[in-house]
Amino acid sequence: MKGTCELCDRGEIELTIHHLTPRELGGSLLPIAYLCKSCHKQIHALYSNQELAIRLYNVVLLKDDEALKKYVKWIKKQPVTRAVKIKKSKTK
Template identity: 45%
Template sequence: MARRPKLFEAAPGSPAETRCQLCERAVRHTSRHHLVPREEGGRYGPTVDLCQPCHSSVHLLLTNKELARRYHTVEDLQRAEELQKYLHWIRRSRVERITNRRRRR
């Protein structure tokens, strides 16, 4: 039987601490997000480190075309109207993982 991992809260300045560049929370793991999606020509472009909930939500709420044309910096993503409700929630949350977030296409 698999045990659910405990919520992680790293002490400030500890070596295990990493920050999501979108929600700015201290998290255990981040993944690389291409600011311009690879499918839209951003394969070798700039990337940012996002926590799994933010990475998943960005791709759920915004299309690759929107990301390439309107939200190609982390500052643009932080101001995106489509993400405001989510960002307000996640910044107050200790969630490390969200499942079943992919939009059916």
């Protein structure tokens, strides 16, 4: 499905479903966000499922997180056709 990423706001891009509370921690029936593949992969590269469930369980909290803010600022400037390399967290 194509649309606008809820994190980076880039439009007309292929979207994935991100469970705001990871499924393995009971999030199967809880709220989801529609994210582009790049943002979705970056979130999971930076944060453990436990951290996502405890601290980053909605889009507003994700957008306000310092580590992710830098990424979002950068990715917004990238064309939707560009393949993006994901940086893994050193502390995850």
